[in-house]
Amino acid sequence: MRRHTGPDAYKELFEPTTIGSLQVRNHYAMAPMGPLGLSTSDGGWNQRGIEYYAARARGGIGMIITGVCQVTNPVEHVPSGMMPNPTLSPGNFLRTSRELVEKVHAYDSKIVLQVGAGFGRVVMKSILGGERPAAPSEVPYCWDPSITCREITRDEIHQIVANFRIAAGVARAAGYDAIQVHAVHEGYLLDQFAIEKMNRRTDEYGGSLENRLRFAREIVEAVHETVGDDFPVQLRFSVKSMMKDWNHGAMPGEEFQEAGRDVDEGIEAARLLRSYGYDAFDIDVGCYDSWYWNHPPMYQEKGLYLPYAQQLKEAIPDLPIIVAGRLDDPDLALRATREIGAEMVSLGRPVLADADIANKIGQGRLESIRPCISCQEGCLGRIEEYSTLGCAVNPEACREADLKLLAVPPHRRRKVMIIGGGVAGMEAARVLAERGHTPVLFEKADHLGGVVVAGGQPSFKDDDLDLVAWYEHELAQLEVEIHLGAEVTARTIDECGADELIVATGSTPRHLPIDFGPIPVVEATDALLDQEAVGQKVAIVGGGTTGCELALSLRERGREVTVVELEEGLLAKNGPLCAANRDMLRTLVGFRGTRVLTGSSVISGSAEGLEVRTPSGTEKVAADTVITATGYASYRQLWEAIDGSPVPKHLLGDARRVSNIMYAIWDAYEVASKI
Numbered sequence: 132m133r134r135h136t137g138p139d140a141y142k143e144l145f146e147p148t149t150i151g152s153l154q155v156r157n158h159y160a161m162a163p164m165g166p167l168g169l170s171t172s173d174g175g176w177n178q179r180g181i182e183y184y185a186a187r188a189r190g191g192i193g194m195i196i197t198g199v200c201q202v203t204n205p206v207e208h209v210p211s212g213m214m215p216n217p218t219l220s221p222g223n224f225l226r227t228s229r230e231l232v233e234k235v236h237a238y239d240s241k242i243v244l245q246v247g248a249g250f251g252r253v254v255m256k257s258i259l260g261g262e263r264p265a266a267p268s269e270v271p272y273c274w275d276p277s278i279t280c281r282e283i284t285r286d287e288i289h290q291i292v293a294n295f296r297i298a299a300g301v302a303r304a305a306g307y308d309a310i311q312v313h314a315v316h317e318g319y320l321l322d323q324f325a326i327e328k329m330n331r332r333t334d335e336y337g338g339s340l341e342n343r344l345r346f347a348r349e350i351v352e353a354v355h356e357t358v359g360d361d362f363p364v365q366l367r368f369s370v371k372s373m374m375k376d377w378n379h380g381a382m383p384g385e386e387f388q389e390a391g392r393d394v395d396e397g398i399e400a401a402r403l404l405r406s407y408g409y410d411a412f413d414i415d416v417g418c419y420d421s422w423y424w425n426h427p428p429m430y431q432e433k434g435l436y437l438p439y440a441q442q443l444k445e446a447i448p449d450l451p452i453i454v455a456g457r458l459d460d461p462d463l464a465l466r467a468t469r470e471i472g473a474e475m476v477s478l479g480r481p482v483l484a485d486a487d488i489a490n491k492i493g494q495g496r497l498e499s500i501r502p503c504i505s506c507q508e509g510c511l512g513r514i515e516e517y518s519t520l521g522c523a524v525n526p527e528a529c530r531e532a533d534l535k536l537l538a539v540p541p542h543r544r545r546k547v548m549i550i551g552g553g554v555a556g557m558e559a560a561r562v563l564a565e566r567g568h569t570p571v572l573f574e575k576a577d578h579l580g581g582v583v584v585a586g587g588q589p590s591f592k593d594d595d596l597d598l599v600a601w602y603e604h605e606l607a608q609l610e611v612e613i614h615l616g617a618e619v620t621a622r623t624i625d626e627c628g629a630d631e632l633i634v635a636t637g638s639t640p641r642h643l644p645i646d647f648g649p650i651p652v653v654e655a656t657d658a659l660l661d662q663e664a665v666g667q668k669v670a671i672v673g674g675g676t677t678g679c680e681l682a683l684s685l686r687e688r689g690r691e692v693t694v695v696e697l698e699e700g701l702l703a704k705n706g707p708l709c710a711a712n713r714d715m716l717r718t719l720v721g722f723r724g725t726r727v728l729t730g731s732s733v734i735s736g737s738a739e740g741l742e743v744r745t746p747s748g749t750e751k752v753a754a755d756t757v758i759t760a761t762g763y764a765s766y767r768q769l770w771e772a773i774d775g776s777p778v779p780k781h782l783l784g785d786a787r788r789v790s791n792i793m794y795a796i797w798d799a800y801e802v803a804s805k806i
């Protein structure tokens with residue numbers, strides 16, 4: 132956030148609040164995020180998990196909600212130890228939880244254990260193996276509709292309810308301040324029971340809304356029976372599903388028929404669930420068939436759940452709610468609390484990106500917040516692969532316990548010359564300076580940021596520009612010597628007299644040997660930087676991330692846009708790692724009115740436009756500008772020129788391997804933290 136505020140601007144967000152029966156020191160909660168890789172093999176919290184949450188409490192969050200801890204095995208052949216599980220070895224969960232709870236309480240923060248009944252038809256493909264997922268009914272498996280789920284039995288339901296009793300007992304004994312049931316939410320197992328389309332049962336768990344909510348009711352009743360009525364039980368709750376059909380969500384602003392739960396049913400469900408004993412609702416919208424709503428990429432608005440929070444609060448004013456969803460801007464948090472009356476605002480990915488975000492907001496230091504860029508590469512994308520949770524822009528997220536920055540003893544301090552001021556070069560300079568080395572940064576352009584500056588031009592990529600601004604701010608605070616407009620030669624390197632060299636010279640665009648005739652051709656990076664200069668009818672050659680984002684941005688500026696892509700689909704290669712981002716971008720391009728020709732190649736160009744070979748013949752594409760977005764190649768000229776230099780050297784970022792912001796930052800952190 133490139134904004135300065137005084138320390139009092141957001142004072143009211145830091146006043147004490149109450150959520151249900153729980154008193155909290157301020158209005159900031161940490162949203163639950165799947166704690167993959169944060170557990171011991173028998174389902175307790177490992178040291179990484181404990182330090183990860185403690186760091187967020189230390190960073191000013193008033194109430195931590197842990198990521199979901201299942202009380203079942205996701206699928207039988209997978210060892211459950213990948214995620215904490217209070218029922219697998221309750222004694223061990225209790226022991227490790229006590230340490231976690233004590234640390235969080237030391238900062239006067241509360242900690243809520245989120246407990247889930249399992250994934251049902253949305254269990255990750257990476258762990259499914261040959262099993263059939265168990266869902267309320269025989270409905271299509273979310274990630275492969277050719278697989279039909281098996282119907283979960285009544286005995287299995289009763290076993291899950293019994294497991295919640297164990298979990299609640301352990302949670303209370305460990306000192307958690309509440310539990311949160313991961314229930315009518317996001318299309319997980321309990322939500323599949325609640326949504327009519329996914330629940331075709333004819334027993335007491337299917338049919339009427341009351342029947343479909345029976346499973347969630349039995350859980351809250353069992354919890355209260357076990358641990359008493361005074362132990363708060365929150366509910367994760369999606370007000371609306373945003374689902375058009377199996378695997379098809381709605382685009383923002385789209386008129387559509389809701390196939391899951393609409394807002395009216397959401398309000399009715401909230402009334403019932405509250406009467407069953409849930410005392411606070413942690414809300415969002417979406418389900419896995421529309422998962423760019425519950426896991427919003429940068430193409431979604433900030434504060435996207437606020438209109439739904441408002442409708443729920445208007446219908447049930449005394450319902451205590453927590454609301455999440457791209458709320459890192461404290462002005463939006465104020466809107467949530469002041470105008471909508473939300474008791475708490477929760478931050479998920481923004482606290483992965485910056486553990487100290489709440490304190491920084493409280494102190495009015497917005498410019499020092501490391502922004503989440505909603506890329507989902509390091510967090511959700513990693514979870515999809517069943518890897519440890521992390522963050523693209525913060526390599527220390529979830530590694531607080533084992534990756535502390537080590538100060539360098541004075542006799543080992545090095546002068547390190549860094550060539551290239553993109554994110555890789557800037558991250559290397561930041562980490563080296565933090566550790567006590569002396570980095571000197573040289574950048575050919577007259578500004579820092581490299582390709583991220585061009586990539587950040589579309590309106591929905593503002594956070595990328597904030598990331599560059601954050602690096603500039605950090606490097607200034609650390610007094611890093613920076614030379615802009617500096618073309619580095621072998622002589623500059625000699626003159627610098629560095630002990631080590633880092634080369635992070637980035638990449639250059641690839642050019643395909645296509646003859647576009649008389650039509651002006653602009654490279655994607657240049658087009659992004661000067662979108663007003665491109666013509667009215669634009670043909671973009673290349674449907675990767677850059678081509679698709681450029682298409683969206685040019686449509687926003689009223690241009691007629693066609694994307695021509697050789698592969699059979701957009702984003703077929705090198706698209707976003709996280710499928711929620713990929714699916715949304717791919718769908719949004721067509722939805723916003725871009726013509727898309729896939730499996731197609733340009734034959735020739737003339738004054739009228741392009742002739743394109745498509746799978747069904749040839750097509751004319753009217754175009755007064757062609758933009759090439761055909762990928763990038765590592766730029767290593769300097770690296771090769773200094774091959775013989777005896778100075779120890781490292782090749783980083785796109786110059787080593789063209790990839791994404793995450794790998795540029797992670798690689799730089801890894802190398803710079805070991806020099």
Ligand SMILES: Cc1cc2nc3c(=O)[nH]c(=O)nc-3n(C[C@H](O)[C@H](O)[C@H](O)COP(=O)(O)O)c2cc1C
Nearest residue numbers: 162163164165198199455456457478479480510511
């Ligand atoms: C990596 C990741 C894991 C998540 N896991 C959970 C979870 O375990 N339980 C849950 O209720 N929500 C989960 N969510 C949803 C978040 O709680 C939150 O609603 C969402 O990320 C939007 O908020 P944000 O923009 O502040 O991140 C997860 C989100 C992410 C990014």
Ligand code: SF4
Nearest residue numbers: 503506507509522523
């Ligand atoms: S990986 Fe991307 S989306 Fe996830 S927290 Fe980090 S910056 Fe945000």
